[in-house]
Amino acid sequence: MFKGVAVDSDVLRLDASFIDYAILASYFAVVLGIGVLARRQVSSSIDFFLSGRSLPAWVTGLAFVSANLGAIEIMGMSANGAQYGMPTMHYFWIGAVPAMLFLAVVMMPFYYGSKVRSVPEFMLRRFGPAAHLVNAVSFALAQVLIAGVNLYLLGTIVNVLLGWPLWLSLIVAAAIVLVYTTLGGLSAAIYNEVLQFFVIVAALLPLTLAGLHKVGGWEGLKEKVAASPGGAEQLSAWPGNELSGFSNNFLSVVGIIFGLGFVLSFGYWTTNFVEVQRAMASKSMSAARRTPVIGAFPKLFIPFIVVIPGMIAAVSVQEMIQYKGDGSGNVTYNDALLLLMRDLLPNGLLGLAITGLLAAFMAGMAANISAFNTVFSYDIWQTYVVKDRPDGYYLKVGRWVTIIATVAAIFTALIASGYSNLMDYLQQLFSFFNAPLFATFILGMFWKRMTPTAGWVGLVVGTSSAVFVFILSETEVISLQGQGASFLAAGVAFVADIVVSVLVTMVTAPKPETELRGLVYSLTPKADLSENRTGDEAVWYRSTPMLVGVAAVLTVALNIIFF
Amino acid sequence: MAQVQKTTTAGAFDIRSIIGGLIGLYGVVLVVMGLWFTDDSEIARADGINLNLRVGIGLLVFAAIMVAWVVLRPLRVPAEDTPDDAKPVAG
Numbered sequence: 001m002f003k004g005v006a007v008d009s010d011v012l013r014l015d016a017s018f019i020d021y022a023i024l025a026s027y028f029a030v031v032l033g034i035g036v037l038a039r040r041q042v043s044s045s046i047d048f049f050l051s052g053r054s055l056p057a058w059v060t061g062l063a064f065v066s067a068n069l070g071a072i073e074i075m076g077m078s079a080n081g082a083q084y085g086m087p088t089m090h091y092f093w094i095g096a097v098p099a100m101l102f103l104a105v106v107m108m109p110f111y112y113g114s115k116v117r118s119v120p121e122f123m124l125r126r127f128g129p130a131a132h133l134v135n136a137v138s139f140a141l142a143q144v145l146i147a148g149v150n151l152y153l154l155g156t157i158v159n160v161l162l163g164w165p166l167w168l169s170l171i172v173a174a175a176i177v178l179v180y181t182t183l184g185g186l187s188a189a190i191y192n193e194v195l196q197f198f199v200i201v202a203a204l205l206p207l208t209l210a211g212l213h214k215v216g217g218w219e220g221l222k223e224k225v226a227a228s229p230g231g232a233e234q235l236s237a238w239p240g241n242e243l244s245g246f247s248n249n250f251l252s253v254v255g256i257i258f259g260l261g262f263v264l265s266f267g268y269w270t271t272n273f274v275e276v277q278r279a280m281a282s283k284s285m286s287a288a289r290r291t292p293v294i295g296a297f298p299k300l301f302i303p304f305i306v307v308i309p310g311m312i313a314a315v316s317v318q319e320m321i322q323y324k325g326d327g328s329g330n331v332t333y334n335d336a337l338l339l340l341m342r343d344l345l346p347n348g349l350l351g352l353a354i355t356g357l358l359a360a361f362m363a364g365m366a367a368n369i370s371a372f373n374t375v376f377s378y379d380i381w382q383t384y385v386v387k388d389r390p391d392g393y394y395l396k397v398g399r400w401v402t403i404i405a406t407v408a409a410i411f412t413a414l415i416a417s418g419y420s421n422l423m424d425y426l427q428q429l430f431s432f433f434n435a436p437l438f439a440t441f442i443l444g445m446f447w448k449r450m451t452p453t454a455g456w457v458g459l460v461v462g463t464s465s466a467v468f469v470f471i472l473s474e475t476e477v478i479s480l481q482g483q484g485a486s487f488l489a490a491g492v493a494f495v496a497d498i499v500v501s502v503l504v505t506m507v508t509a510p511k512p513e514t515e516l517r518g519l520v521y522s523l524t525p526k527a528d529l530s531e532n533r534t535g536d537e538a539v540w541y542r543s544t545p546m547l548v549g550v551a552a553v554l555t556v557a558l559n560i561i562f563f
Numbered sequence: 564m565a566q567v568q569k570t571t572t573a574g575a576f577d578i579r580s581i582i583g584g585l586i587g588l589y590g591v592v593l594v595v596m597g598l599w600f601t602d603d604s605e606i607a608r609a610d611g612i613n614l615n616l617r618v619g620i621g622l623l624v625f626a627a628i629m630v631a632w633v634v635l636r637p638l639r640v641p642a643e644d645t646p647d648d649a650k651p652v653a654g
Binding site for chain 2: 030343345
């Protein structure tokens with residue numbers, strides 16, 4: 001069998017054997033088989049499954065986390081762990097979890113109570129067509145760019161498994177996703193999301209434990225990281241200067257809390273179509289609010305099997321040590337997890353790990369492509385470009401759009417391949433698209449006077465100012481290492497959006513109050529927003545405030561332990 | 564559920580059965596690999612631990628729990644479609 005490190009550019013070669021491919025094949029056989037079966041079966045039970053009407057809440061919660069745990073999180077966060085160490089934990093404990101709790105407590109009652117089915121639809125009803133169009137276009141663009149990240153990661157795996165050049169791997173991977181999307185459909189996706197969660201944990205948990213054993217346990221890891229180029233500061237989460245790029249401790253903490261914690265994460269978790277829709281499909285207000293909270297619990301502990309392996313790779317894998325030392329060699333931080341897998345896992349378990357990763361990337365890209373498809377065909381094409389054609393026409397448009405989006409993703413994957421740490425890239429995208437959207441949302445929800453014009457102008461100005469900050473940082477007018485530029489761009493976009501929205505509102509006409517019921521806080525009766533738990537849901541452990549409280553205490557505790 | 568509803572079990576479509584089945588299959592494969600097909604160099608790579616065997620056993624235990632859960636608390640699916648449930652209800 002082929003062993004070790006190749007001499008050419010393919011430094012990274014996983015030593016997969018027949019059994020690894022068999023494990024991989026059986027996974028996709030199960031997922032696709034279920035997809036095909038589900039289509040043929042009587043609809044009632046499947047219907048029930050898709051809408052999640054009486055699914056136990058742990059499944060909706062897992063699907064909620066899984067939809068985001070995908071590819072990006074696993075590779076991106078382990079890359080971050082390898083590069084920055086413990087400050088990466090902020091993405092989970094300052095970023096994601098508080099935002100998920102906020103979604104449950106503050107935002108979900110509006111989404112669920114106003115009966116909209118998607119985030120762009122909320123924009124349409126609150127601000128009218130102009131803001132809706134801006135939101136739809138920027139969302140569609142973001143999806144193609146993020147699909148590129150998923151495709152790039154998928155291509156990387158094909159590349160390390162088979163040794164094909166990246167461009168060929170990308171095209172093959174894109175073709176596989178096309179087949180998977182058309183064959184499996186939505187039902188396969190739902191099963192996949194929940195299944196993938198378990199497969200990934202089954203692969204990453206042993207990887208982490210074996211890795212820790214190898215570097216001499218937690219103490220050994222601490223010693224090695226402290227002795228590495230990263231130094232001891234990579235062992236504590238705060239102040240995270242390296243991550244934020246601010247050398248001043250105080251500014252760094254502010255940057256992380258406001259930029260990452262508040263604007264970026266709240267923006268991502270509360271306005272992201274894919275995430276929010278999972279919760280909106282729940283059977284009751286109470287279940288809708290519980291979904292993100294239940295998702296928050298696994299989210300708190302995922303970093304231990306994602307970030308820690310990245311840190312282990314940075315101090316135990318030969319190529320990573322070299323790369324972190326002087327930036328030489330043919331690897332990047334994105335390879336950290338794959339390199340660790342190569343060094344530790346025997347055939348068999350290796351197959352399981354590859355399966356988990358591939359499943360995550362495919363699911364991620366399929367979700368991006370189908371979200372793009374929906375928004376483009378219905379929110380843009382049907383609403384603004386070619387109206388009033390029969391349904392069949394839009395179905396056909398949808399099919400072409402899927403193919404075009406997949407091809408476009410091959411090109412955006414090439415953009416993604418230019419980043420040595422994909423999280424840097426993703427946070428940039430989020431600062432362009434999610435940060436201004438969050439500002440417009442939060443203002444529109446709590447200020448009834450905010451006008452439709454302010455809705456779209458705010459979004460445009462917010463996004464442009466984030467792009468402007470990005471250009472300034474690229475041309476090194478302002479120099480921020482790490483992800484500080486994205487935190488700053490997000491902060492600037494948020495503030496610019498708010499300021500411009502307020503100014504524009506002063507000089508334009510608001511919507512009549514009667515049209516805003518259920519969309520604005522002060523115009524919505526309290527009863528519409530509260531959860532009314534009856535029957536099965538009345539038990540104490542299904543109380544949202546109680547669950548939120550427990551999650552909040554755990555979050556604070558983790559932040560203190562790893563201070 | 565307060566009122567009596569006509570229900571049927573979800574059976575094979577219960578996601579817990581699928582999780583249990585697939586994870587169980589992987590458990591068996593890994594145990595077999597660990598017992599007979601993991602060579603010494605692979606064990607040495609992981610610092611002397613037979614990862615396949617240990618993880619395989621872990622997966623089997625997990626799969627058993629899932630299956631036991633399905634058997635003990637079968638999922639009840641409303642036999643007839645009740646579309647009203649699917650839509651958010653305004654208060």
